[in-house]
Amino acid sequence: MADAFSLQRVLETFRSSLSENKEVYIKYYIAGWQELVSFMNSLGNVFSFISKDVVSKIQILENFLSGENGSNYVTIQSMVKYELENDLVDLTKRGSHPESGCRTLLRLHRALRWLELFLERLRTSTEDSKTSVMCSDAYNESLANHHPWLIRKAVGVAFCALPGRETFFDVMNAGDHTQVVALLGESLPLIAEVYQITEDLYAKNNLLELP
Ligand code: 1Q0
Secondary structure, eight states, X not given: OTTSOOHHHHHHHHHHTBOTTSOBBHHHHHHHHHHHHHHHXXXXXXXXXXXXXXXXXXXXXXXXXXXXXXXXXXXXXXXXXXXXXXXXSOOSSOXXXXXXXXXXXXHHHHHHHHHHHHHHHHHTOOTXXXXXXXXHHHHHHTGGGGSOHHHHHHHHHHHHTOOOHHHHHHXXXXXXXXXXXXXXXXXXXXXXXXXXXXXXXXXXXXXXXXX
């Protein structure tokens, strides 16, 4: 199957998202998320409320990118500069710009931290490790801090429906366990780098708590 999910492709997309001078291309950043969404969809309907939210955020960013001001949305850096300079971001409470590129990307950015923590757990896990535990530990350490109670509950239910570790390794389509672990070891610094660059940029501009 040519278009089956593969960890390799996720890795390549995130790799393409880094420019030579360490800016992050939105086009590839959202392409990486698109790959992860197709993976999530293959896990079943319990996850559709999660993937729907990711898809709508990808769509918002895609619309900016293909819109008339698209040239300002080429990188996360240019987007932040453009939206801030033109007062296009609701900074303290939701107002006339409830769906700015900055606040939309921030949601994916926080989720990327979850992904990094989860994949690191998967990489170092042993045969009897439970994916639901790895997932929820990673979630509690990251995204959960930004979610209200109801969502945390729903997410908890979804985690119980996760396939086991074996299945995860299989669907990654990256060979046997040793090869998957090696590829994860290769991917994680990259995901961490994209995450850190965005984190620093948002911190510098005081954007980490956008409503
Ligand atoms: C594979 C299992 C997936 C587990 C996902 C864990 C994270 C759950 C987060 C769920 C939140 C969904 C409900 C919507 C919440 C929104 O309110 C919230 C805030 O947005 P807003 O507009 O209301 O302010 N949205 C978010 O926080 C965005 C959440 C995105 C979650 C993305 C999870 C992506 C998971 C991808 C699959 C990864 C598979 C990993 C293994 C593959 C190997 C590379």
